[in-house]
Every structure is written in structure tokens, then in C-alpha cells.
Amino acid sequence: MAKNTIIPFGPQHPVLPEPIQLRLVLDEERVVSAIPVVGYVHRGLEKLAEQKDFLQDTYLIERICGICSFIHSLTYSMGIESMMGLTPPPRAQYLRVIWSELHRMHSHLLATGLLADSFGFENLFMQLWRTREHIMDAMEATTGARVLLGTCCIGGVRKDVSEELLKSVLQTLVTVEKELDEHMPVLLNDYSVKQRLCGVGILDKQVAYERGAVGPTARASGIAMDLRTQGYAAYGELDVEPMVETDGDCYARTKVRVRELYQSLNIIRQAIGKIPSGSINVPFKTKPDGEVISRAEQPRGEVLYYLKGNGTDMLERLRVRTPTFANIPPVLAMLAGCELADVGVIVISIDPCISCTER
Amino acid sequence: MINNVENITVDNLLDKVASKMPLGFRFVTMTCVDCGEHFDILYHFDKNYELSNFRLSLKKGESLPSISGLIFAALVVENEIQDLFGVKVTGLVLDYEGRFLLTETAPERPLCRVPGVMMVEAGKPAEAAEVK
Numbered sequence: 001m002a003k004n005t006i007i008p009f010g011p012q013h014p015v016l017p018e019p020i021q022l023r024l025v026l027d028e029e030r031v032v033s034a035i036p037v038v039g040y041v042h043r044g045l046e047k048l049a050e051q052k053d054f055l056q057d058t059y060l061i062e063r064i065c066g067i068c069s070f071i072h073s074l075t076y077s078m079g080i081e082s083m084m085g086l087t088p089p090p091r092a093q094y095l096r097v098i099w100s101e102l103h104r105m106h107s108h109l110l111a112t113g114l115l116a117d118s119f120g121f122e123n124l125f126m127q128l129w130r131t132r133e134h135i136m137d138a139m140e141a142t143t144g145a146r147v148l149l150g151t152c153c154i155g156g157v158r159k160d161v162s163e164e165l166l167k168s169v170l171q172t173l174v175t176v177e178k179e180l181d182e183h184m185p186v187l188l189n190d191y192s193v194k195q196r197l198c199g200v201g202i203l204d205k206q207v208a209y210e211r212g213a214v215g216p217t218a219r220a221s222g223i224a225m226d227l228r229t230q231g232y233a234a235y236g237e238l239d240v241e242p243m244v245e246t247d248g249d250c251y252a253r254t255k256v257r258v259r260e261l262y263q264s265l266n267i268i269r270q271a272i273g274k275i276p277s278g279s280i281n282v283p284f285k286t287k288p289d290g291e292v293i294s295r296a297e298q299p300r301g302e303v304l305y306y307l308k309g310n311g312t313d314m315l316e317r318l319r320v321r322t323p324t325f326a327n328i329p330p331v332l333a334m335l336a337g338c339e340l341a342d343v344g345v346i347v348i349s350i351d352p353c354i355s356c357t358e359r
Numbered sequence: 360m361i362n363n364v365e366n367i368t369v370d371n372l373l374d375k376v377a378s379k380m381p382l383g384f385r386f387v388t389m390t391c392v393d394c395g396e397h398f399d400i401l402y403h404f405d406k407n408y409e410l411s412n413f414r415l416s417l418k419k420g421e422s423l424p425s426i427s428g429l430i431f432a433a434l435v436v437e438n439e440i441q442d443l444f445g446v447k448v449t450g451l452v453l454d455y456e457g458r459f460l461l462t463e464t465a466p467e468r469p470l471c472r473v474p475g476v477m478m479v480e481a482g483k484p485a486e487a488a489e490v491k
Contacts, residue, residue, distance in 0.1 A: 212432035
């Protein structure tokens with residue numbers, strides 16, 4: 001009978017953008033099981049949020065993640081607005097959609113680039129990240145910041161975007177689409193890429209559901225779940241459908257992200273075409289009181305905020321369940337039975353965000 | 360303002376949770392809230408974008424039965440609650456014993472509002488820290 005060996009994968013590993021350790025139980029080169037070890041970037045942000053007022057928290061929770069920062073503040077703001085009975089103006093709702101989808105695009109380009117890097121395709125990695133720079137530039141042009149936008153606020157958004165700037169965003173999308181048309185056939189059709197992704201890290205639909213998978217990880221296993229279809233912000237006035245694949249492997253997860261990149265292009269174009277004029281936020285004097293749960297679709301999947309207010313400036317509890325946190329149990333199922341050489345690709349295929357996970 | 364909340368007890372927790380999964384509910388997460396004398400433990404499930412919740416009131420000092428034997432996905436959040444609130448979760452399929460998110464030098468039970476452990480200085484054991 002073969003003797004199992006336990007080896008550490010991470011926390012510092014060339015394929016990992018952030019620190020997480022997986023203790024891999026191996027039978028020769030095959031993974032029997034994996035045990036996650038986290039805590040390397042835990043910052044106690046939920047605790048800190050209780051010591052800041054609810055307006056400061058809008059900017060604090062943006063710092064949970066450098067990739068989906070805007071959608072964190074959006075989900076939080078939607079929760080507080082729900083508690084206080086506020087409805088942001090339509091223009092603010094459309095701007096929230098535009099910035100959310102720009103975030104989704106830069107996140108998916110980052111993820112697919114890192115995936116290419118994980119199997120040694122560095123040229124593709126650089127091309128995808130070069131395209132991502134156009135999105136970062138568009139965010140800088142419309143908000144003044146590339147990563148932490150700071151534009152979402154309780155009651156709407158802090159900054160308006162001129163018609164001229166919206167036109168420049170549309171022009172950026174033309175450039176991005178042209179470059180995507182060049183890169184994506186390579187990512188999806190190249191023989192060596194398919195060899196590394198197809199049939200690797202399979203997550204069965206039933207297992208994905210039982211283990212609580214979310215986002216592209218769930219959709220690649222055939223689960224048609226996308227909170228944008230529920231119409232928060234201005235999504236209810238735009239065409240949004242879940243991008244679903246059924247193979248459940250690393251290739252399917254990549255394909256879902258590629259399709260969502262094109263979907264985001266389409267959503268931003270719809271939003272810019274329909275955005276109404278008017279104010280961008282509503283004034284308020286009340287304080288959050290009661291309990292609320294707010295959810296939104298981040299690039300990596302569903303994020304959930306539980307908020308409890310007591311009628312003062314300070315929240316009693318702010319709890320965040322991020323998508324990568326939900327995708328840890330599913331990735332353990334993907335790793336069981338895989339080859340050691342595929343572990344890096346499988347982990348990156350869920351687009352893990354450890355800073356989000358640990359907060 | 361949270362809809363679909365059913366109050367449950369420690370005694371019927373496992374039966375209630377077990378009844379959810381055959382009905383097609385997805386386990387979303389759990390939330391722990393320090394309410395002073397007790398903790399509110401919320402279990403969130405989703406079906407067709409509708410959240411369904413259980414609320415369990417747990418007296419401080421009582422242990423919480425783990426649902427990770429029924430729902431493996433609960434493993435991570437139960438370990439997190441054990442770390443951050445000091446709630447002893449029994450029957451975990453993988454027990455990190457309070458060191459899931461927190462390092463050995465981190466403040467203990469940082470989200471638990473108990474005098475003496477709430478404002479500990481980093482690097483000192485909770486029991487040795489002064490209450491500020």
C-alpha cells in the first residue's frame with residue numbers, strides 16, 4: 001500500500017498572486033485531498049468597521065479588495081439605503097452599473113492573464129494585461145482613480161460623468177473589443193492551452209451546488225445563477241443573462257469569463273445608451289437602524305453583506321461573505337484526484353482573492 | 360427587515376438544517392452577532408434568489424453543534440466564528456481550534472464583546488491584557 005505524503009503548496013508560490021497555503025495529501029503524484037491554511041492577510045476589517053461610522057465604512061470596505069472594490073462599496077451602500085429607505089436617482093444607478101462592469105472586465109482580464117501565466121503562456125498573460133490597462137485608464141478618466149474609485153456613496157454616487165467622457169468610454173470599449181477578438185481565440189482554441197485546461201479540475205453540478213459554489217465557478221458547472229438578473233442598481237432595465245457552461249472544468253470556467261467580458265462590453269454600451277440625466281445622489285438625515293442583508297454579483301460571484309444598525313452613526317455588526325470564501329469548499333473537491341502539476345492551474349481557475357476572503 | 364427568518368434552537372438545529380437541502384436550498388453562509396448576553400447565529404440559505412434564514416440564540420459559554428457533517432461548505436464559516444467570537448463549535452469535520460484566520464499572536468475572540476478580551480493589545484494573550 002502506497003504511503004501518503006503531505007506537501008505544502010504556498011503560501012508563497014509562483015502561481016499564487018496572494019498568500020494561501022494548501023496542504024496537499026499526495027499518493028505519489030496524485031492529490032488525495034487538500035487542507036486550506038489561511039490567515040496570512042487577515043486585517044480585521046469587520047472589527048474596524050464597527051469602530052468607524054457608517055459613512056466612513058463606505059470607503060473602508062472598498063479596501064477589502066483591490067479588484068472588486070467598487071462592488072463592495074455598492075453592495076454595502078445598497079444595504080444601508082435599504083435600511084434608511086433611500087432610493088438613489090436613476091442616473092446614479094446607471095453609473096453604478098457602468099463602474100461595476102468596468103470592474104468585472106478588469107477583474108476577468110486579470111484572472112485570465114494570471115491563468116495564462118500559471119501554465120507558462122507569458123506572452124498571452126502580457127497581452128491580456130495590456131488590454132486591461134485600457135479599462136484601468138477608463139476608470140481613472142471617469143473617477144480619478146484606477147483601483148479604489150471612492151465614487152459610491154450612501155444615496156447614489158459622488159461623481160458625475162460628462163457626456164464627453166462617456167463617449168470616450170465607448171471608444172475605449174471599441175479598442176478593448178478589437179483586442180479581445182485577437183486574444184480570445186488563442187486562449188480558447190490553442191492546442192497546448194486546451195491540453196492544460198480541458199478535463200482538469202472538474203466540478204460536478206451537484207457538488208458545486210452542495211458546496212455552495214458561486215460566480216463563474218458555479219456557472220461553469222451548469223448552475224444558472226447571476227444576481228444581476230435580479231435587477232439591482234439599473235440591471236433591471238438592461239439585458240443580462242447568466243453565462244453558463246456545463247463541463248465544470250478549468251476550460252469551462254475560463255470560457256465563462258471570456259463570455260462575460262463580451263457581456264460586460266454589451267451592458268456598458270446599453271447603460272451609456274440609456275443613462276438618463278439628472279441628479280446623482282439623494283440627501284438624507286436618518287441613521288441606519290435594523291438588520292438587512294444585501295447581495296450583489298462580483299466578478300468572482302455572489303457577495304453578501306449582513307448589516308445591523310442601531311439608529312446611531314456606528315453599526316453594531318458588519319459581516320461580509322465574499323465569493324472566494326464560498327468557493328474554498330468547491331476547490332477542495334476539484335483538487336481531490338487531480339495531478340500535482342495541475343494544482344496551480346485549478347486554484348487559479350477559480351480566480352481566488354485571498355484579501356477578500358480574509359478581510 | 361430580514362424576511363424569511365425562523366427561530367430555531369440548539370436542539371432542533373441539525374434537523375432543521377437537514378430539512379433544507381432536499382428542498383433544493385443552497386447554503387450561503389452563517390453570520391454571528393454578539394448581542395451582549397447571547398450570540399445570534401444566523402444560517403442563510405438560498406433558493407431561486409430568495410434567502411431563507413434560521414436564527415439561533417446561543418447563550419455565551421454554550422457550545423454550538425457543527426452542521427459541517429451535513430453541509431461541508433459550513434466548515435470554513437464555523438471555524439471563522441470559532442476564531443472571531445470564541446464560540447466553541449463541536450463536531451467540526453476539520454477543527455482549526457481557533458487558528459483558522461487568526462495567528463498565534465493575534466488578539467483572541469476579537470469580535471466578542473466581553474470585557475477583557477475586546478480591546479487586547481496585539482501580541483499579548485487576551486487574559487493578560489488590560490481592559491481599556
